[in-house]
Amino acid sequence: MNNEGLPNADTIAIAGLGLIGGSLARRLVANGRRVVAWNHRPHPYEQARAAGIECVGSIEDLALAKPDVLVLCTPLKAMPQALARLAPVLDPHATLTDVGSVKGQVRDEVRAAGLEDRYVGAHPMAGSEFSGYGASSPELYDDALWAVTVDDDTDYDRFLLVADMICTGVGNRIIVLDDDTHDCAAAMISHMPHVVATALANELTDMPERNIAQALAAGCWRDMTRVALTDPDRTRAMVEEDATNVAELLRHMSGRLADMADLLESESSDARGEAAESARDSIRAFFAVAQPYREFKAWQRSGDIDYDEVSLSIDGGEWQSDLLESAKRGEHIIRLAGRESFVAQVRTAL
Amino acid sequence: MNNEGLPNADTIAIAGLGLIGGSLARRLVANGRRVVAWNHRPHPYEQARAAGIECVGSIEDLALAKPDVLVLCTPLKAMPQALARLAPVLDPHATLTDVGSVKGQVRDEVRAAGLEDRYVGAHPMAGSEFSGYGASSPELYDDALWAVTVDDDTDYDRFLLVADMICTGVGNRIIVLDDDTHDCAAAMISHMPHVVATALANELTDMPERNIAQALAAGCWRDMTRVALTDPDRTRAMVEEDATNVAELLRHMSGRLADMADLLESESSDARGEAAESARDSIRAFFAVAQPYREFKAWQRSGDIDYDEVSLSIDGGEWQSDLLESAKRGEHIIRLAGRESFVAQVRTAL
Structure with missing residues (x-):
C-alpha cells in the first residue's frame, strides 16, 4: 500500500515471454518494477536477463517469487495447463491476471482451476503481425488501451492492483468491462469481421470469373480481405471461442445485406413507381446510419487532440457498473486518484 | 495502318482532364502520341499545354481535331450530356471509348446518343484517393490493367485501335470482357464490398456499446470499414448504377453469413453430439474454400515474378468469346502481334 492507501504491484510475474508477454516485461522493468518471468522454452532467457528480467526454470517457480500480480501471457490454448500447474502453488496474496483476447472462456478456465477469488481479467490492445520475444519491444504498449474484465465477485483491491500495474507500471489506459461486454465488442470489431472477410474471399473463389474479378481488384478488395489471408485455423479457433456473440452479429449482418438486396431490386x-421511391429513401437511410461514426473518425484523424478529462468516483457498492457506464460513455481511465x-x-465518444 | 496492317491511334482526343483523363493525356504525350483535350473548366489548360497537350475550347472542338480515338474521361453522370454534344459533330472515322467504372450503363447511353457503331468500352484499373489535374501523373498508369468491353456488334478494327492505344500508347495490359462480366466482377471486388463495409459501420453505430467496441478496434476493423468512411452519396450512386449485380452478390453473402451463424450455434x-461434429466439419470447410485464393495471393506477394507468356490467335468469327475465355484463364494481353x-x-490464374 502506498500513501493514498492504493495497492502497489511491485513484483510482477509473467508466464510466457512471447511478443505480448516479452514486451510487457520489458516495459515494466523500464518503469522500475521487479519482473520475474518464465517461458515454456528457455531460448529468450539470455536476452531477457540482459533486459533486467529475472528468469526462472518452471511456472511453479514464478509462484515461489511471491509476485503481487501474476500475468498469464501464454497462448489461449495453453491456459488450462498453466492454471492447473499454478493452482497448487500460488499464494493467495498474488493476484492473477492474463492478456487473453477472449475473456469469458478464460474466466471459466480460472474457475475450473479454483483460482477465481484472486482473478482479474485483462486484454491489452497491443500487437503486431510478428510473434516471439525477438519481436518484442517496450514501445509495443505505447498509448495502448487495456480492457480490464471483472464480475460481481471481483475483489476491489485486486482490481486496483491490476489497474495500478497497467496505468502506472505500463503507463496505459483502461476500460472496465464484464466478460460478455468485452467478448461481444471483440466479436463486433474483429471476430465477426474475420468471418465476413473470409466469406468475401469464398465468394470470389467460387465465381467462374474469379480470375477476371481478381484482375480488377484494387484497394477496397485488398483491405476487405486482408484478414482472410491469415492462418484460417487460427481464425476458426478465434471465432469458435466467441461463437455465440459471432453468430448473433452474423445474423444481424446477414439481415442488413438481404434488406439492401431487396431495396436495390425494388428500386x-x-x-x-412508389415502391422505387420508397426503396430509394431507404437506401439513402442505409448510407446515413454510420454518419456519427464517420464524423468520429474524422475527428480522430484531425490531428493532435486535447482529450477532455473527467473525474470518476466510485460510490462503493456498484463499482463494476459505475465503471462499465464510464466505458460506455467512451471514457478511458488514465490514472488512479485515490x-x-x-x-x-473522453476518447471514443460517438 | 502500320506495316502489319494494324490500325494506329495517332491522334487521341480526351474529354475531361481530371485525375484519370489528365494522367492518360500526359502518358500518351510522353509516348509520342498527339493529344487534344477539353475540360469543362479551363483551369488546367496552362499546365496541360506546358505538358504538350493541345487544349480546345469546347467538346465539339475535340471532334473537329479529327481524332482516331476519343476518350470520354468525364464523370459518369456527365456522360449523357457529353455524348449528346458529340453525336452531331463526331466524324464516323473516330472511335469512341471511355474510362467509366460501370460499362453496361455507359453503352446504353452511347446507344441512346446513336454512337454505338463506333464505340468500344474501356475501364483502366488506375486511381488514387486524390482527384483533379493537379493530382495527375503519367505514373498513375504504371503497370495498369484495362478492361476493354465489347459486344457482338463491336467493330474488330475499332477494338484493335483501342487495344493499340492502351498496349502501345499507354504501355498497359488489357482483358476483353462483355459489359455484364465486367460489371459483375466490379460488383464482386468493389461495389458489393462497399455495402458490406457500410453495413459493418452501421452495425457498430447501432450498438449501445459502440464506444467500447470502437475503443477495442484495431487493424482488422480499420481495414474492413475504410471504404465506409468515403462520401456515402458517391458510394450509393456507384451501388445503384450496378444494382442488379450488387443485389445478387449481397444475397449470396447474406446466405453465407446466415449459414455460418447456424453452424456456430449448432456447434x-x-x-x-453428432450435430456439433457435423457443424465443426462444415465450419472447417467454410475456412478452406478460399485456400486457392490465399495461395494465389502468397504467390503474387512472393516478389519478382516471371509471368508465363502465351500467344493468342483469333479465328475470325468468335473473337469476343475467344478473348473472354482468355481473360477467364487469367491472361492479360500485353502486345498486339498482328x-x-x-x-x-498469365497474371491471375487461381
Missing part, C-alpha cells in the same frame, strides 16, 4: 425493377477515484479521458 | 449448443494475334501474360 431497379420499378424505376418510377482508493475510490480515477481520472479518465 | 456450441450441442458440443459433443491483326489476329496477341501476346498475353
Whole structure:
C-alpha cells in the first residue's frame, strides 16, 4: 500500500515471454518494477536477463517469487495447463491476471482451476503481425488501451492492483468491462469481421470469373480481405471461442445485406413507381446510419487532440457498473486518484 | 495502318482532364502520341499545354481535331450530356471509348446518343484517393490493367485501335470482357464490398456499446470499414448504377453469413453430439474454400515474378468469346502481334 492507501504491484510475474508477454516485461522493468518471468522454452532467457528480467526454470517457480500480480501471457490454448500447474502453488496474496483476447472462456478456465477469488481479467490492445520475444519491444504498449474484465465477485483491491500495474507500471489506459461486454465488442470489431472477410474471399473463389474479378481488384478488395489471408485455423479457433456473440452479429449482418438486396431490386425493377421511391429513401437511410461514426473518425484523424478529462468516483457498492457506464460513455481511465477515484479521458465518444 | 496492317491511334482526343483523363493525356504525350483535350473548366489548360497537350475550347472542338480515338474521361453522370454534344459533330472515322467504372450503363447511353457503331468500352484499373489535374501523373498508369468491353456488334478494327492505344500508347495490359462480366466482377471486388463495409459501420453505430467496441478496434476493423468512411452519396450512386449485380452478390453473402451463424450455434449448443461434429466439419470447410485464393495471393506477394507468356490467335468469327475465355484463364494481353494475334501474360490464374 502506498500513501493514498492504493495497492502497489511491485513484483510482477509473467508466464510466457512471447511478443505480448516479452514486451510487457520489458516495459515494466523500464518503469522500475521487479519482473520475474518464465517461458515454456528457455531460448529468450539470455536476452531477457540482459533486459533486467529475472528468469526462472518452471511456472511453479514464478509462484515461489511471491509476485503481487501474476500475468498469464501464454497462448489461449495453453491456459488450462498453466492454471492447473499454478493452482497448487500460488499464494493467495498474488493476484492473477492474463492478456487473453477472449475473456469469458478464460474466466471459466480460472474457475475450473479454483483460482477465481484472486482473478482479474485483462486484454491489452497491443500487437503486431510478428510473434516471439525477438519481436518484442517496450514501445509495443505505447498509448495502448487495456480492457480490464471483472464480475460481481471481483475483489476491489485486486482490481486496483491490476489497474495500478497497467496505468502506472505500463503507463496505459483502461476500460472496465464484464466478460460478455468485452467478448461481444471483440466479436463486433474483429471476430465477426474475420468471418465476413473470409466469406468475401469464398465468394470470389467460387465465381467462374474469379480470375477476371481478381484482375480488377484494387484497394477496397485488398483491405476487405486482408484478414482472410491469415492462418484460417487460427481464425476458426478465434471465432469458435466467441461463437455465440459471432453468430448473433452474423445474423444481424446477414439481415442488413438481404434488406439492401431487396431495396436495390425494388428500386431497379420499378424505376418510377412508389415502391422505387420508397426503396430509394431507404437506401439513402442505409448510407446515413454510420454518419456519427464517420464524423468520429474524422475527428480522430484531425490531428493532435486535447482529450477532455473527467473525474470518476466510485460510490462503493456498484463499482463494476459505475465503471462499465464510464466505458460506455467512451471514457478511458488514465490514472488512479485515490482508493475510490480515477481520472479518465473522453476518447471514443460517438 | 502500320506495316502489319494494324490500325494506329495517332491522334487521341480526351474529354475531361481530371485525375484519370489528365494522367492518360500526359502518358500518351510522353509516348509520342498527339493529344487534344477539353475540360469543362479551363483551369488546367496552362499546365496541360506546358505538358504538350493541345487544349480546345469546347467538346465539339475535340471532334473537329479529327481524332482516331476519343476518350470520354468525364464523370459518369456527365456522360449523357457529353455524348449528346458529340453525336452531331463526331466524324464516323473516330472511335469512341471511355474510362467509366460501370460499362453496361455507359453503352446504353452511347446507344441512346446513336454512337454505338463506333464505340468500344474501356475501364483502366488506375486511381488514387486524390482527384483533379493537379493530382495527375503519367505514373498513375504504371503497370495498369484495362478492361476493354465489347459486344457482338463491336467493330474488330475499332477494338484493335483501342487495344493499340492502351498496349502501345499507354504501355498497359488489357482483358476483353462483355459489359455484364465486367460489371459483375466490379460488383464482386468493389461495389458489393462497399455495402458490406457500410453495413459493418452501421452495425457498430447501432450498438449501445459502440464506444467500447470502437475503443477495442484495431487493424482488422480499420481495414474492413475504410471504404465506409468515403462520401456515402458517391458510394450509393456507384451501388445503384450496378444494382442488379450488387443485389445478387449481397444475397449470396447474406446466405453465407446466415449459414455460418447456424453452424456456430449448432456447434456450441450441442458440443459433443453428432450435430456439433457435423457443424465443426462444415465450419472447417467454410475456412478452406478460399485456400486457392490465399495461395494465389502468397504467390503474387512472393516478389519478382516471371509471368508465363502465351500467344493468342483469333479465328475470325468468335473473337469476343475467344478473348473472354482468355481473360477467364487469367491472361492479360500485353502486345498486339498482328491483326489476329496477341501476346498475353498469365497474371491471375487461381
